[in-house]
Amino acid sequence: MVVITLGKGITLELGRRTVTAVCYIKDAKNEYAIEPSSQDIVSEVDATGAGDAFAAGFLYGLLKGKGLNECGCIGDIMARFSLTKLGAREGLPTLIALVQRYHELYNQQL
Structure with missing residues (x-):
């Protein structure tokens, strides 16, 4: 389990419950x-960089003024993309791919 404190009063706990990551x-x-x-x-190919990808997505959501729940969902999508390829950068999605996947999963615009 990884615990991250983001400023005053915001804590993230990243961990696994069986084979599924939970935040x-x-x-x-x-x-x-x-x-x-x-x-x-997704089928995990390589977990290298998945936590960093999650953090990047979460921070992207914060910068866009999204709520914490939405930020977590964005981070989750980023992390899942990153799991699908070898290495820390190869699986990262483009902004267009991120926006499309968010819309597919949550039927909302990012």
Whole structure:
């Protein structure tokens, strides 16, 4: 399990429950469990960089003014893309691919 504190009152816990990665996000008022959609299960090729990809997606969401739950979902998508190829950079999606996948999974615009 990895625990990350992002400034005042925001904590991320990244871990595995069986073979599925789970992210818990907690702020002063709310707690969220981000679990993958059944539509977004990927075959893991290489986990190198998956945590960094998650953090990049999460921070992208924060910079876009999204809520913590949405940020966790964006980070989860980024991490899942990164798992599909060898190396830390090869699996990272383009912004277009990220936006498309978010829309497919959540039927919302990013």
